[in-house]
Amino acid sequence: MSVGYVTVQWNRHKRVYDVCIAIGISLYLVVFIVVGKLLYTGRNAISDPILGMRALATCAFLLLHIILCIGPLARLDRRFLPLLYNRRHLGVATFLIALAHAALAIGFYHGFGSVNPLVSLLSSNTNFASLSAFPYQILGASALLIMFLMAATSHDFWLRNLGAPAWKRLHMLVYVAYALLIMHVALGILQTQRSPWLAALVGAGVVTVAALHIVAGARECRHDERGWQRAPAGGGCWVDVGAVDEIADQCGATVTIGGRERIALFRHNGRVSAATNVCAHQGGPLGEGRIIDGCITCPWHGWQYRPADGRSPPPFTEKINTYRVRIVGRRVQVDPTALPPGTAVEPARVEEA
Amino acid sequence: MVVAILLTIGLYAAIGAAFGILFAWRGVDRIDPAAHGASWTFRLLILPGVIALWPLLMMRWRGAARTRDSS
Ligand code: HEM
Ligand code: FES
Numbered sequence: 491m492s493v494g495y496v497t498v499q500w501n502r503h504k505r506v507y508d509v510c511i512a513i514g515i516s517l518y519l520v521v522f523i524v525v526g527k528l529l530y531t532g533r534n535a536i537s538d539p540i541l542g543m544r545a546l547a548t549c550a551f552l553l554l555h556i557i558l559c560i561g562p563l564a565r566l567d568r569r570f571l572p573l574l575y576n577r578r579h580l581g582v583a584t585f586l587i588a589l590a591h592a593a594l595a596i597g598f599y600h601g602f603g604s605v606n607p608l609v610s611l612l613s614s615n616t617n618f619a620s621l622s623a624f625p626y627q628i629l630g631a632s633a634l635l636i637m638f639l640m641a642a643t644s645h646d647f648w649l650r651n652l653g654a655p656a657w658k659r660l661h662m663l664v665y666v667a668y669a670l671l672i673m674h675v676a677l678g679i680l681q682t683q684r685s686p687w688l689a690a691l692v693g694a695g696v697v698t699v700a701a702l703h704i705v706a707g708a709r710e711c712r713h714d715e716r717g718w719q720r721a722p723a724g725g726g727c728w729v730d731v732g733a734v735d736e737i738a739d740q741c742g743a744t745v746t747i748g749g750r751e752r753i754a755l756f757r758h759n760g761r762v763s764a765a766t767n768v769c770a771h772q773g774g775p776l777g778e779g780r781i782i783d784g785c786i787t788c789p790w791h792g793w794q795y796r797p798a799d800g801r802s803p804p805p806f807t808e809k810i811n812t813y814r815v816r817i818v819g820r821r822v823q824v825d826p827t828a829l830p831p832g833t834a835v836e837p838a839r840v841e842e843a
Numbered sequence: 844m845v846v847a848i849l850l851t852i853g854l855y856a857a858i859g860a861a862f863g864i865l866f867a868w869r870g871v872d873r874i875d876p877a878a879h880g881a882s883w884t885f886r887l888l889i890l891p892g893v894i895a896l897w898p899l900l901m902m903r904w905r906g907a908a909r910t911r912d913s914s
Contacts, residue, residue: 494877497884606849613845642892647885651875651903 495647507576511583518552519545539598546591551671551695553584558668558699562706564789568778571789578644585634585641592634595627626677629670636667654773672696713746728816728823731755734762734840735820742786744777747826752777753813755822756786756797761837763797764813764824770795770831776810799834817841859894866893866900874903 498504522545530536536544557580563570600610615625640661642648649657672692679689731745737757744767746752752767754777765786767777774790781787785794785803795802795810802808809832814825817838829835867886871878878885893900 494879495875495881495885497882497888608849609845612849638891639895642895645885645888645892647871647875647878647889648892650877651900 495645503572504576504579507572508579511580515549515553515583515587518549522548539594543591543594543598546587546594547675550584550588550591551675553580553587554664554668554671555695555699557581557584558664559702562702565706565709565775566702568789574790575792581637582641582644585637588634588637592630595630599627621677622680624677626674626681629677630674633667633670633674636663636670640664640667649772654770658773668699713744727825727827728818729826731822731824733820734817734822737762737822740781742777742779742781744775745824747824753824753826754779754786755815755824756781757840758784758797758837760840761797762815762817762822762840763835763837764815765795765797765800766811766813766828768810769793770808770810798837799832801832856894859897862897862901863890863893866897866904870900870904873907874900 523541526536526541526545557577560570560573560577560580564574596607596611600607600614603610605613611627611631615623615627617623617625640663643652643657643660652660675692676689678684679692729747731747731753732743734757737743737755739757739759741757743755744752745755752775754765754767754775756763756765758781763786765776767775769776769788769790771788771791771793774788774793776786776788776795779787779789781797782794784796786797787794793802793808794806795808800810800812811828811831812833812835813828814835815838816823817840822838867890871881871886871889
């Protein structure tokens with residue numbers, strides 16, 4: 491949550507996360523280069539710049555796959571949430587590694603002529619009509635540009651000042667970058683005559699990313715479908731959304747009413763409150779969060795809101811929509827009209843059975 | 844043609860860099876109160892983004908200056 495900007499909001503979890511990223515990347519690069527040296531000797535030896543270029547390229551490409559898989563994995567299984575928490579550091583690291591790969595490639599393939607390397611990158615190959623000779627490096631450069639924009643705007647300052655919808659749209663470009671990179675790699679393999687196992691790995695990567703997104707998406711659709719079947723009970727505005735006992739104490743649950751925006755329910759100390767499911771930070775699913783220190787706590791980056799009025803505890807000033815909620819028998823009923831952000835609502839009391 | 848494109852990008856980035864230094868030094872505080880008293884490392888961190896998106900921030904800064912003048 492934001493009162494004043496800090497360069498990086500470090501905490502223990504993020505430090506551990508970043509140390510793991512650094513160790514993982516270093517290990518990968520060292521192993522790749524050592525194995526490359528041992529495997530290709532004599533006439534088949536690969537020169538150092540090309541080996542380095544490939545080590546960095548495959549490292550960045552692998553990291554991008556991890557980044558793209560974390561989202562759906564965290565939706566499917568809560569145990570992946572800690573990975574999501576600091577994903578932007580992973581994103582910035584990926585950009586830096588990809589930048590190093592690009593710098594090496596430009597220096598090595600375009601740096602020794604009389605033409606400026608960047609001019610050479612964009613103009614040395616203009617076979618746009620040919621698939622087997624396509625200027626695949628330009629595809630890589632376009633993807634790198636997108637990755638730069640995302641890394642450069644990853645601080646919360648940008649989220650606030652571009653506005654969450656624009657920021658989100660900008661960061662959805664990662665899928666465009668991913669598509670460009672698949673083509674960069676596929677056409678690159680075609681032209682540099684690499685072994686088929688690399689193509690097989692790329693194919694496996696694409697299938698994994700696509701399958702995870704489809705499975706997680708299908709689950710969301712089923713959830714929304716159940717929402718369509720819910721209708722106001724007895725002509726009034728109250729909608730039955732399930733039994734109280736389906737919500738564990740100090741936990742959240744998510745319901746959809748009429749296919750519209752999702753509502754998060756929370757059970758805390760014998761009471762039930764309802765708020766929007768959309769976190770004010772980056773739209774994280776609040777209903778998948780928990781009550782910590784008496785506050786609704788977002789599962790993504792831990793922003794907190796009081797269940798009784800949807801406001802962040804002072805000194806923070808964030809607010810989310812709340813909903814009226816009541817309990818009839820052991821059933822929870824919600825009025826699906828969103829109240830203005832930060833509106834206080836009396837929580838419904840759960841009669842102990 | 845390619846040279847012209849690269850020169851345009853270079854010019855855009857050069858203006859962005861000049862504006863960016865001013866913005867990171869003074870402008871951020873004007874458009875976003877949460878940046879008051881932020882460290883120089885924070886200002887350095889947002890600089891690449893400012894260089895890329897400077898026209899947008901220039902508009903914000905002008906807007907902020909105008910509302911301050913009129914109030
Ligand atoms: C200006 C930008 C870029 C340029 C000029 C460039 C250039 C190249 C070149 C020349 C190769 C073939 C290397 C070889 O001889 O095997 C290559 C391969 C590759 N590039 Fe890029 N690239 C750029 C951006 C990127 C980015 C952003 C990524 C992101 C992850 C990336 C990932 C890869 C991968 C995975 C390979 C295949 C590596 C291999 O053959 O083992 N590239 N690139
Ligand atoms: S805390 Fe980041 S999305 Fe909720």
